[in-house]
Amino acid sequence: MKSIPYGRQDVNETDIQAVIEVLRSDWLTQGPAVERFEQAVADYCGAGFAVATCNATAALHLACRALELGPGDMLWTSPNSFVASANCALYCGAAVDFVDIDPRTYNMSVEALEDKLALAEKQGRLPKIVVPVHFAGQACDMRAIRALAERYGFRIIEDASHAIGGSYRGERVGSGRYADITVFSFHPVKLITTGEGGMALTNDSGLARRLHRLRSHGISREPEAMRQAPEGLWYYEQIELGFNYRLTDIQAALGLSQLQRLDGFVERRHELARRYDVLLAGLPVIAPWRHPDAHSAFHLYVIRLRLDTISRTRREVFAALREAGIGVNVHYIPIHTQPYYRQLGFMPGAFPQAEKYYAAAITLPLYPQLRAEEQDRVCSALCEAVA
Numbered sequence: 001m002k003s004i005p006y007g008r009q010d011v012n013e014t015d016i017q018a019v020i021e022v023l024r025s026d027w028l029t030q031g032p033a034v035e036r037f038e039q040a041v042a043d044y045c046g047a048g049f050a051v052a053t054c055n056a057t058a059a060l061h062l063a064c065r066a067l068e069l070g071p072g073d074m075l076w077t078s079p080n081s082f083v084a085s086a087n088c089a090l091y092c093g094a095a096v097d098f099v100d101i102d103p104r105t106y107n108m109s110v111e112a113l114e115d116k117l118a119l120a121e122k123q124g125r126l127p128k129i130v131v132p133v134h135f136a137g138q139a140c141d142m143r144a145i146r147a148l149a150e151r152y153g154f155r156i157i158e159d160a161s162h163a164i165g166g167s168y169r170g171e172r173v174g175s176g177r178y179a180d181i182t183v184f185s186f187h188p189v190k191l192i193t194t195g196e197g198g199m200a201l202t203n204d205s206g207l208a209r210r211l212h213r214l215r216s217h218g219i220s221r222e223p224e225a226m227r228q229a230p231e232g233l234w235y236y237e238q239i240e241l242g243f244n245y246r247l248t249d250i251q252a253a254l255g256l257s258q259l260q261r262l263d264g265f266v267e268r269r270h271e272l273a274r275r276y277d278v279l280l281a282g283l284p285v286i287a288p289w290r291h292p293d294a295h296s297a298f299h300l301y302v303i304r305l306r307l308d309t310i311s312r313t314r315r316e317v318f319a320a321l322r323e324a325g326i327g328v329n330v331h332y333i334p335i336h337t338q339p340y341y342r343q344l345g346f347m348p349g350a351f352p353q354a355e356k357y358y359a360a361a362i363t364l365p366l367y368p369q370l371r372a373e374e375q376d377r378v379c380s381a382l383c384e385a386v387a
C-alpha cells in the first residue's frame with residue numbers, strides 16, 4: 001500500500017500553465033510576476049507592503065536586519081518552532097532566548113512572556129524583538145503581545161510560516177495590525193507553495209523600502225536614497241550590506257496561481273480536521289484545541305498521546321505508524337535542546353511546557369488532497385498502535 005505523507009502540495013494544471021507562461025516570457029528572475037504576487041498577497045491580507053524572498057528563513061533574516069537587530073541585542077521566540085525562528089537572530093550577531101509555551105495552544109505563553117519581561121526589565125536585558133510563531137496555523141494572542149510590546153518597547157516579527165489563510169479576531173493574519181513585520185513560507189508542505197519561497201509583509205513604508213534594498217545586495221536605484229549625484233542612467237549605489245534573497249518570476253507565477261485556491265485549501269483542511277476530531281474521539285489522545293479568537297489555517301494536525309493511560313511510548317507509537325505506511329512527523333523538537341543551542345548554554349528543562357508537549361506530540365497527515373479513506377487508515381493504524 002502507498003504510504004501517506006504528513007503534508008503534500010496541491011499543484012494543478014492551472015498552476016502548471018502559469019509557470020509555463022513565465023518560462024516563455026522575457027523575465028525569469030524577479031520581475032513583473034513577483035510584483036503581482038506581492039501585491040496579491042498584500043491585498044489578500046490587507047497589508048500595505050509585501051516583499052517576496054527566496055524562502056521564509058531569508059525573510060526572517062531581512063526582517064531582523066530591517067529592524068536593526070545586531071550585536072548586543074536580544075530576540076525572543078518560542079522554543080516550539082522550526083530552528084529558523086531563532087537562527088535569524090544569530091545571523092545578525094544578536095542573542096536568542098525563548099519564552100515557554102501555553103499548554104493548550106502550544107503557542108508562546110503570554111503569561112510566561114509577561115513574567116520574563118518583568119524580570120528582564122529589572123536586569124536591563126529586555127529584548128529588541130519578539131517573534132511569536134503561529135503554531136500549526138493558529139494565531140498567537142497578538143493583542144496581548146502587542147500591549148506588552150508597547151509597554152516594554154520591543155518590536156514584533158510574526159513568524160506566520162504556518163498561518164497564511166488564517167485569521168485572528170476577524171482579520172487575516174498578515175494584516176499588520178499587531179506586528180511590525182509578518183513572515184510567510186511557501187515551502188511545499190506549507191499552505192501554498194512556490195517550491196521554495198517566503199514573504200515579509202509590513203504597513204510601514206520605511207521598513208518596506210529597507211526590506212527591498214536588503215533583499216538585493218543593499219543596492220538602491222532610487223535617486224532620493226543616493227549619497228552621490230547619479231553619474232548616468234546606469235548608476236546605482238550600494239548603501240548597506242545586503243543579500244541576494246530574491247524570488248524568481250517562475251516561482252511567483254506558481255504562488256500567484258496557488259493563492260487563488262488558498263481559501264479552498266484552508267476550508268478543506270478544516271473539514272479534514274473536524275473529521276479527525278470525530279474519528280479520534282475514543283482514543284487516548286488530545287486533539288488540537290481551537291482558540292475562540294483565531295481561525296487556524298490548519299497547517300498541521302497535532303495530537304498528544306495520553307502517555308499515562310497507555311502502555312506504549314511515543315517512540316513505539318510513532319514507529320508503528322511509520323511501519324503502517326503513515327507519514328507521521330513531530331513538530332517540534334524544542335529549539336533550545338538542539339546541540340547547537342546547548343553549546344550556546346541552553347539546558348534541557350529550561351522550558352518545561354515545550355518539552356512536556358514535545359514528549360507526547362505526533363503530527364498526523366493533513367493536506368487538501370488527503371482522502372477520507374486515507375484518513376480512516378491513519379486512525380485505525382493509530383488505534384492499533386496505542387492498544
Ligand SMILES: *Cc1c(COP(=O)(O)O)cnc(C)c1O
Nearest residue numbers: 055056057082084161185186187
Ligand atoms: C517552514 C518554517 C520556516 C522556514 O521556512 P522556509 O521557507 O523553509 O525557509 C520558519 N519558521 C517556521 C515556523 C516554519 O514552519
